[in-house]
Amino acid sequence: MNRISALAAAGLALGLAACAPMDGPAADDPAPTADMAPDMAPDMGPGMASDMGPGMASDTGPDMARDMAPDDPPAFDWQACDGLNGQPDPRATCATVQMPLLRDGVDDRTIDFFVKRVAGAEPDGRSLWLLAGGPGQAGDALEWLAGVLTALDAGLVVYLPDHRGTGRSARLTCPDQETLDSPGAGFIVGDEWPACVDALVEQYGRDGLAGFSSHEAAADVVELIDRAGDPRPFVMGISYGTFLAHQYLLLAPDQAAGVIFDSACDPLDCPLSMQDQWEDRVGRHWLDEVCAGDALCAEKLGDRPSEAVEALYADLADGHCPDLSTGPTAAVEATRALAGQMMLYASLRPALPAFMYRIRRCDPADLAAINHMYLNVFGGGQPGPTGSGTYAFPLAINIARAEMWEDPPPSPAEAEARYQGTLMCRGVSRQIVPQAEAFTPYAAPLAGQRATPETPTLLMQAEYDPATPLDLLDAFIADFTGPTGYVVLAPHASHTVVSQTPVAAEPNGPTCGLRILLGFLADPSSPPDTGCLDGVAPPDFSGSPGFNQAVFGAADLWEN
Numbered sequence: 001m002n003r004i005s006a007l008a009a010a011g012l013a014l015g016l017a018a019c020a021p022m023d024g025p026a027a028d029d030p031a032p033t034a035d036m037a038p039d040m041a042p043d044m045g046p047g048m049a050s051d052m053g054p055g056m057a058s059d060t061g062p063d064m065a066r067d068m069a070p071d072d073p074p075a076f077d078w079q080a081c082d083g084l085n086g087q088p089d090p091r092a093t094c095a096t097v098q099m100p101l102l103r104d105g106v107d108d109r110t111i112d113f114f115v116k117r118v119a120g121a122e123p124d125g126r127s128l129w130l131l132a133g134g135p136g137q138a139g140d141a142l143e144w145l146a147g148v149l150t151a152l153d154a155g156l157v158v159y160l161p162d163h164r165g166t167g168r169s170a171r172l173t174c175p176d177q178e179t180l181d182s183p184g185a186g187f188i189v190g191d192e193w194p195a196c197v198d199a200l201v202e203q204y205g206r207d208g209l210a211g212f213s214s215h216e217a218a219a220d221v222v223e224l225i226d227r228a229g230d231p232r233p234f235v236m237g238i239s240y241g242t243f244l245a246h247q248y249l250l251l252a253p254d255q256a257a258g259v260i261f262d263s264a265c266d267p268l269d270c271p272l273s274m275q276d277q278w279e280d281r282v283g284r285h286w287l288d289e290v291c292a293g294d295a296l297c298a299e300k301l302g303d304r305p306s307e308a309v310e311a312l313y314a315d316l317a318d319g320h321c322p323d324l325s326t327g328p329t330a331a332v333e334a335t336r337a338l339a340g341q342m343m344l345y346a347s348l349r350p351a352l353p354a355f356m357y358r359i360r361r362c363d364p365a366d367l368a369a370i371n372h373m374y375l376n377v378f379g380g381g382q383p384g385p386t387g388s389g390t391y392a393f394p395l396a397i398n399i400a401r402a403e404m405w406e407d408p409p410p411s412p413a414e415a416e417a418r419y420q421g422t423l424m425c426r427g428v429s430r431q432i433v434p435q436a437e438a439f440t441p442y443a444a445p446l447a448g449q450r451a452t453p454e455t456p457t458l459l460m461q462a463e464y465d466p467a468t469p470l471d472l473l474d475a476f477i478a479d480f481t482g483p484t485g486y487v488v489l490a491p492h493a494s495h496t497v498v499s500q501t502p503v504a505a506e507p508n509g510p511t512c513g514l515r516i517l518l519g520f521l522a523d524p525s526s527p528p529d530t531g532c533l534d535g536v537a538p539p540d541f542s543g544s545p546g547f548n549q550a551v552f553g554a555a556d557l558w559e560n
Helices: 005-009 064-068 139-152 190-204 208-212 214-228 240-251 272-291 295-301 305-317 328-343 351-361 364-376 393-403 412-420 428-436 474-479 512-522 531-535 545-552
Strands: 092-100 110-119 126-131 156-161 232-238 258-262 457-462 485-490
Touching (some): 110 214, 126 139, 208 393, 240 258, 272 428, 295 351, 393 428
Parallel strands (some): 126 156
């Protein structure tokens, strides 16, 4: 029975996307559905949420972005729209405005720009602009967070802009290459990328593709905040959204009342061409520090679990557990991809060592348990076409190649060799390095510059985040730590602190990350209360009856 090979074949999209909450394997354990992988699950990221907070900002920052905007731009025409998270919600209104394609004083073309607004019951002048991840995610990736925040804080208004090139903001798409009857059956596959890029160049011109940069997107945020006119605006970036938030601070260091970075990538050191290596490095550390430090996990996988997994992969390549997949190569690649996906969700990580243990034993009950996990937790790995939804893969590659890449760029052969040396990763770099060769990188005006914000900032980072690793952030943390620059390191968490820090004593209450966010929004000039971090529990490698049943369809996580 082909249990997991389909996942190995599916492209798993870019890494710097936020995660969103969804129904999980157990009532107290949200399961993964990724913002970062439009191919695997709904386009999103991790999450749970909470809100609050005032702040006072100066009216103006450097006029660099404002000078590029049209004189006296029209106000928003807010209209009732399609609610939140696919459900009607009277708090949500939407507007479409015109933005310059390029703020270069020469090109006068404009694009549609879509914003959704979610208002609390009693707005008090505070607003929060949520910048989604990817690159490639639209604002709907964070509708869950907007809904929770405005429910918890009646005074807050939350704005969800569709990053230019995504969703309803002139989404970059390649119609011929993203149809169901295309060679990739809705996915843009290797041989289709040159024609896809040619179609985009025909539509916008090669110079016009530079209009879909982080710089222009950050200038959008500056202009939108000006148009909205809220007296105390905050800006929050999650995952790739932190890269965009940093660009925003370069343009307007004192416009906002405060800026929040959740799961940051350092804009001076964040090449997505190395994503596979990041994920693998964090995964190995987690196995050899957290699993090896637990008596049960160490009993099952030894005191160097990463070496046990390496040995398992070697045996799979030699034909071990032939019923796991369609062949040895597919078995290794699918196991690697599933492990990489599990590492992104702190709630699912306790099952990762047991997953490896069951493949090692490989009896019929283990195969049934793995099949149960594949179908019920990951939805069978069945992707939807990239041409559907709001995520924009061409935008993601356009930005990554120009702004988030190695110099000199790695070859596809080098990316493949790196991937083959990993134990757990989704194959993001392996996938996008060949795709990126079709794109001509544009010049990024603010490349190499570090913001020196004049507004309070909050950085929340997870201890074991494979998508935006903590060990890459030393310089960024040093530069953003100060009298009103607060850094919060979340133990046991994974990508997106606001969603992946449940408080053990209150599993159904706001996460610790949400509580810290609320405190910052309430008073960005004071150090946040981080006491809840002590209540974020380490992984329980024995699981619980509900969790074990949901993940493996068994009462015990390890045994049949």
